[in-house]
Amino acid sequence: MTVLTPTPTAVATAPAASLTAGKLPRWAPWALLGGSLAVSAAVFGVAAIGTSLADFNIAGTVIIGLLLYMVLITVISSIVESRRKAVDRLMTALVATAFLIALLPLISLLWTVVSNGIERFDAEFFSYSMRNVIGDGGGIVHAIWGTLLITLTATVIAVPIGLMTSIYLVEYGRGKIAKAITFFVDVMTGIPSIVAGLFIYAVFALIFKPGISMGIMGALALAVLMTPVVVRGSEELLKIVPNELREASYALGVPKWLTILKVVLPTSIAGITTSVMLAISRVIGETAPLLLTAGFTQSLNTNIFNGQMMTLPVFAYNQYMNQGTNPDASLARAWAAALTLILIVMVLNLLARLVAKLFAPKTSGR
Numbered sequence: 001m002t003v004l005t006p007t008p009t010a011v012a013t014a015p016a017a018s019l020t021a022g023k024l025p026r027w028a029p030w031a032l033l034g035g036s037l038a039v040s041a042a043v044f045g046v047a048a049i050g051t052s053l054a055d056f057n058i059a060g061t062v063i064i065g066l067l068l069y070m071v072l073i074t075v076i077s078s079i080v081e082s083r084r085k086a087v088d089r090l091m092t093a094l095v096a097t098a099f100l101i102a103l104l105p106l107i108s109l110l111w112t113v114v115s116n117g118i119e120r121f122d123a124e125f126f127s128y129s130m131r132n133v134i135g136d137g138g139g140i141v142h143a144i145w146g147t148l149l150i151t152l153t154a155t156v157i158a159v160p161i162g163l164m165t166s167i168y169l170v171e172y173g174r175g176k177i178a179k180a181i182t183f184f185v186d187v188m189t190g191i192p193s194i195v196a197g198l199f200i201y202a203v204f205a206l207i208f209k210p211g212i213s214m215g216i217m218g219a220l221a222l223a224v225l226m227t228p229v230v231v232r233g234s235e236e237l238l239k240i241v242p243n244e245l246r247e248a249s250y251a252l253g254v255p256k257w258l259t260i261l262k263v264v265l266p267t268s269i270a271g272i273t274t275s276v277m278l279a280i281s282r283v284i285g286e287t288a289p290l291l292l293t294a295g296f297t298q299s300l301n302t303n304i305f306n307g308q309m310m311t312l313p314v315f316a317y318n319q320y321m322n323q324g325t326n327p328d329a330s331l332a333r334a335w336a337a338a339l340t341l342i343l344i345v346m347v348l349n350l351l352a353r354l355v356a357k358l359f360a361p362k363t364s365g366r
Contacts, residue, residue, distance in 0.1 A: 162230025197289025215304030218294030233275025
């Protein structure tokens with residue numbers, strides 16, 4: 001009697017075949033998604049023939065592509081796998097689609113700004129101001145300097161005040177005073193930006209003269225808007241520092257102020273840096289308070305204590321509202337200024353992450 005012994009190859013492939021039977025390959029959903037988006041892009045591309053690249057309907061392409069994908073993955077999965085697995089894949093696709101829909105405004109915004117603003121990204125645009133320019137040409141060097149100086153000054157003012165306020169609320173604040181500070185911080189968080197500009201303008205108009213505009217006024221207006229954001233963000237981050245770290249420091253005889261400086265702040269420095277960056281991103285694009293306080297000028301001014309200063313948001317607004325003898329050139333400068341502002345915010349966020357990584361407490365690596 002002959003006994004058939006399965007070969008090693010048959011033994012190895014039999015479990016694999018049983019596992020893959022009635023199941024779509026891993027690459028199948030991605031292939032279906034890519035094909036659905038490609039078909040949708042082709043349809044919208046044909047419809048957009050003869051128009052500019054900026055007129056291509058990205059949102060429609062993504063939505064139609066995702067709907068087509070959900071239909072295909074559900075039908076194919078129900079045929080190859082099972083109805084239960086098909087419903088699971090459909091729900092997964094719906095959740096992912098909801099996430100992408102939330103991202104669509106951001107993606108559409110970035111696409112519009114990049115496609116319209118890249119036209120004026122040249123050496124002249126970043127090395128010249130708008131002095132004596134009424135048509136083509138000109139640049140934003142004066143607006144870049146104004147934005148950086150005013151935002152930096154506002155950060156220097158707001159961050160220490162906001163951080164020390166949050167330290168007081170978490171480590172020292174008790175009773176009615178702490179509750180009152182928290183209440184006013186919450187109120188300040190929701191005030192319109194124009195109110196901060198009017199407040200600073202009114203104070204300087206009383207001290208000096210009506211109609212005054214200076215860079216420092218814009219910095220103070222932005223600091224008023226930044227402070228509550230820094231306070232609320234830093235307060236929540238300081239609260240999540242474990243009390244065991246504080247108690248261990250106290251047990252070694254370290255005073256409270258040194259514990260805060262050497263233990264609490266280094267532990268939460270990454271989150272605090274993110275909170276500061278959120279505050280900067282909140283104010284760097286403000287236009288209304290800067291129109292009232294810093295004003296606008298066509299020349300370069302690096303002295304925040306003397307004369308009006310131009311900023312990127314005000315520059316973009318001014319180019320759109322006062323298009324001069326060449327509207328196309330003014331609109332191109334406005335879009336390029338908006339793209340520059342986005343890039344500055346991105347660079348600042350990358351620098352903040354680098355700082356947070358460098359100053360974060362070191363771990364053992366286990």
